[in-house]
Amino acid sequence: MSTNLLTLEAVQTHIGAYHILHGVDLAVPRGQLTMLLGRNGAGKTTTLRTIMGLWHASQGRVRFGDKDITALQTPQIAGLGIAYVPENMGIFSDLTVKENMLLAARGAKNAGQIDDTRLKWIFKLFPAVEKFWNHPAGKLSGGQKQMLAVSRAIVEPRELLLIDEPSKGLAPVMINNMIDAFAELKASGVTILLVEQNINFAQRLGDTVAVMDNGRVVHSGSMAAFSADAQLQQSLLGLAL
Known part of the structure; x- marks a missing residue:
């Protein structure tokens, strides 16, 4: 290798x-x-x-x-x-944090199907993602949006x-x-x-x-x-x- x-x-x-x-x-x-x-x-x-x-x-x-x-x-x-987080973050502002994550979790049809262990790991890395789970992503601060962008990139291995x-x-x-x-x-x-x-x-x-x-x-x-x-x-x- x-x-x-x-x-x-x-x-x-x-x-x-x-x-x-x-x-x-x-x-x-x-x-x-x-x-x-x-x-x-x-x-x-x-x-x-x-x-x-x-x-x-x-x-x-x-x-x-x-x-x-x-x-x-x-x-x-x-x-x-391979996942890409662009400089503009590519967040869907009108969708909730949960909906943004679900779009990236291609194997899940609803939030309950996202791997629970992986989601808890992401919440540990970025607590704001869990805190604002049901909030519109467009309402997040710049730093919180960046955390969401990275979280989306790693919601699948x-x-x-x-x-x-x-x-x-x-x-x-x-x-x-x-x-x-x-x-x-x-x-x-x-x-x-x-x-x-x-x-x-x-x-x-x-x-x-x-x-x-x-x-x-x-x-x-x-x-x-x-x-x-x-x-x-x-x-x-x-x-x-």
């Missing part, structure tokens, strides 16, 4: 007339949390969307384990055990989570709660690829890091080594951690 759960090989992505990804090489080790860093516009979100099949690579390969998923449609990719800027706009206490939850998710064996701008978040959670610039991965390695190299941080991100 490969040590990498997800591999991108020379991936290029065009969106209309725009050439966004220029040959992305990326390896996401199995059972680890990989941080995807880079300046705004570097191609991080496009990379996640390409993996998920929302946009298709014009060249290169995306592999999940030993399976080539480059040309698969998004529902097929999701069926392999997943091998890989793709998460785009989960700490954006959150209060520090919410960020700490999110860090604790992701640490527990990782400990459960889930592999995570996470785009993040919050450097403290990245340092505390990341096992490995990949830095993008101009549609390419320009650095990859351990998060600990990257955190210890202020000169490298400055050259790649324009700031020091």
Whole structure:
């Protein structure tokens, strides 16, 4: 079995007339949390969307384990055990928290059919999901919506989570709660690829890091080594951690 759960090989992505990804090489080790860093516009979100099949690579390969998923449609990719939490969270505001969760639990026809053990685990990770179970999702705070978005992604067992800027706009206490939850998710064996701008978040959670610039991965390695190299941080991100 490969040590990498997800591999991108020379991936290029065009969106209309725009050439966004220029040959992305990326390896996401199995059972680890990989941080995807880079300046705004570097191609991080496009990379996640390409993996998920929302946009298709014009060249290169995306592999999940030993399976080539480059040309698969998004529902097929999701069926392999990959979940995506977009930056805008994708919450259905007019539906309750329970109804949002039920939509993601494809094997359940009603809330009573959602795996009870798994649901209790999610409630432990994100108590707000249980507290506001019957409330309209649109009434939740930004942090609570983010917790719901991640909860939806894991309501069924997943091998890989793709998460785009989960700490954006959150209060520090919410960020700490999110860090604790992701640490527990990782400990459960889930592999995570996470785009993040919050450097403290990245340092505390990341096992490995990949830095993008101009549609390419320009650095990859351990998060600990990257955190210890202020000169490298400055050259790649324009700031020091």
